[in-house]
Amino acid sequence: MSIEQRPRRCGGWLERLIQHARVRSPWLLHFDCGSCNGCDIEVLACLTPLYDVERFGIVNVGNPLHADLLLVTGTVNRRNARVLANLYRQMAAPKKVVAIGACGLSGGIFREADNVIGGIDRIIPVDCYVPGCPPRPEAIIDGVMRVLERFGTGHPKEDVAKGKGIP
Amino acid sequence: MSDLILRGVAGLLAGPLLGGLTSGLDRILTARLQARQGPPLQQPYYDVVKLLAKELVVVNAWQAFCVYSHLFATVLAVVLFALQADLLLILFTEAVGAVFLVMGAMASTSPYSQIGAHRELLQILVYEPLLFLVAIGIYLETGSFRLTAVFQWPVPLITQLPLLFGVLCLVLVIKLRKSPFDLSAATHAHQELVRGLFTDFSGPLLGLIEIAHWYETVLMLAFCGLFWAGGLLPMTTLALAAVMGVILMDNATARLNWRWLLGYGWLAGMTLSLINLIWHFRGAG
Ligand code: SF4
Numbered sequence: 001m002s003i004e005q006r007p008r009r010c011g012g013w014l015e016r017l018i019q020h021a022r023v024r025s026p027w028l029l030h031f032d033c034g035s036c037n038g039c040d041i042e043v044l045a046c047l048t049p050l051y052d053v054e055r056f057g058i059v060n061v062g063n064p065l066h067a068d069l070l071l072v073t074g075t076v077n078r079r080n081a082r083v084l085a086n087l088y089r090q091m092a093a094p095k096k097v098v099a100i101g102a103c104g105l106s107g108g109i110f111r112e113a114d115n116v117i118g119g120i121d122r123i124i125p126v127d128c129y130v131p132g133c134p135p136r137p138e139a140i141i142d143g144v145m146r147v148l149e150r151f152g153t154g155h156p157k158e159d160v161a162k163g164k165g166i167p
Numbered sequence: 168m169s170d171l172i173l174r175g176v177a178g179l180l181a182g183p184l185l186g187g188l189t190s191g192l193d194r195i196l197t198a199r200l201q202a203r204q205g206p207p208l209q210q211p212y213y214d215v216v217k218l219l220a221k222e223l224v225v226v227n228a229w230q231a232f233c234v235y236s237h238l239f240a241t242v243l244a245v246v247l248f249a250l251q252a253d254l255l256l257i258l259f260t261e262a263v264g265a266v267f268l269v270m271g272a273m274a275s276t277s278p279y280s281q282i283g284a285h286r287e288l289l290q291i292l293v294y295e296p297l298l299f300l301v302a303i304g305i306y307l308e309t310g311s312f313r314l315t316a317v318f319q320w321p322v323p324l325i326t327q328l329p330l331l332f333g334v335l336c337l338v339l340v341i342k343l344r345k346s347p348f349d350l351s352a353a354t355h356a357h358q359e360l361v362r363g364l365f366t367d368f369s370g371p372l373l374g375l376i377e378i379a380h381w382y383e384t385v386l387m388l389a390f391c392g393l394f395w396a397g398g399l400l401p402m403t404t405l406a407l408a409a410v411m412g413v414i415l416m417d418n419a420t421a422r423l424n425w426r427w428l429l430g431y432g433w434l435a436g437m438t439l440s441l442i443n444l445i446w447h448f449r450g451a452g
Contacts, residue, residue, distance in 0.1 A: 017216060018216060018217070018220040020213070021212075021213040021214075021216035021217040021220070022217050022220070024207075024210070024213040024217075025210070025213040025214045025216075025217040049201060049202045049203045052198070052203040052204055052205075054194075054198060054203065054204075054205060054206050055203075055204050055205065055206060056206075057206050057207075057210050057213055057214070061362070062362065063362060063365075063366060065224060065366070065367065065368075065369035065370075066362075066365070066369060066373065068217070068221075092221050092222040092223075092224050092369050092370045093221070093222040094221070094222070
């Protein structure tokens with residue numbers, strides 16, 4: 001049983017500590033959902049010594065079970081919608097999603113293609129949209145920091161927005 | 168009696184305090200070596216608190232049982248060390264803890280987890296004999312496996328057993344999950360295979376494993392300190408020097424595959440220990 005699942009009677013300090021820890025230690029999972037790779041290169045640039053996101057405790061993990069944030073670049077199409085939903089479902093609550101780039105927001109220049117469903121919010125709930133084609137690393141870091149403010153102290157289950165059209 | 172209780176409590180506290188700080192220091196130093204700024208010193212504590220507060224996802228009950236046993240055995244080993252118990256008893260307790268982690272990873276059917284578990288077993292296979300050789304060396308020198316006797320030994324062990332200290336540093340690299348021997352689970356978060364062992368552990372269980380890793384770190388560093396057991400200051404100095412060496416090694420080397428691990432680990436470890444032991448026997452005889 002995790003700390004959060006116990007009834008809330010430990011006073012405010014424990015919850016404040018947990019929220020502080022969540023904000024200071026986001027582990028992110030990056031999923032290329034059919035992007036042209038422009039956005040992916042910018043996401044990876046955030047991890048280089050120049051931007052060094054480990055300053056904020058951000059670590060890039062390859063396992064949805066360990067991740068707190070899901071960074072998605074690119075459009076959703078009929079093939080990868082299932083994969084995206086699966087990754088989202090495998091993450092342990094509380095979890096947040098950041099959509100990156102014009103493609104991730106709305107489908108971008110691929111919007112009209114007939115295999116493209118659109119932005120990733122058509123499949124999973126998105127907490128922060130980072131516009132740009134591709135967005136600069138600073139913008140991506142800003143988006144991640146903003147989404148961190150939305151980590152509540154509540155029950156992990158309550159922190160999960162309802163999935164929309166999860167296939 | 169009250170002295171014993173005090174020591175036990177000190178052992179219990181040493182894990183989270185010293186282990187966590189060592190881990191934080193490691194992350195900062197590694198970042199600086201890579202021309203980055205790195206996270207704050209208290210980052211490992213943030214990580215663990217966050218993990219403990221996450222949703223609990225378990226694949227099956229065995230997994231949770233194995234993690235609890237792993238943590239219990241590791242904590243017990245550190246407490247036994249603080250109580251200055253028998254060296255062999257501490258080593259066996261530590262080995263049981265290590266094996267429980269492997270069993271936890273094997274309890275899941277994920278292929279990454281399975282491969283990670285096998286690699287971890289190989290690592291245990293490499294370092295356990297070396298650890299026992301170190302213990303035997305200490306026994307030959309001091310005439311006892313009991314830590315009370317080792318602590319009262321007048322000359323620093325490192326002057327008598329320098330090569331065995333080198334072997335212990337080799338074990339330290341494997342135990343702290345550092346390059347070139349971080350096959351089963353690298354400390355810094357990486358992708359699938361090199362995080363293999365932890366693939367199916369998540370949230371609170373991963374947090375407990377991290378806490379157990381702090382205790383393991385403290386135990387191994389205490390072992391290093393044993394080689395200059397003339398008080399707290401020399402012990403800490405020696406342990407810190409060992410940690411610095413390991414961090415440098417981690418950043419300067421690439422990951423080896425398991426054949427190299429077996430080859431290098433055993434060849435270097437066994438040769439160094441045997442040379443030291445034979446030389447020591449001749450000196451004594
Ligand atoms: S937003 Fe631009 S850079 Fe990013 S994936 Fe789409 S087309 Fe490529």
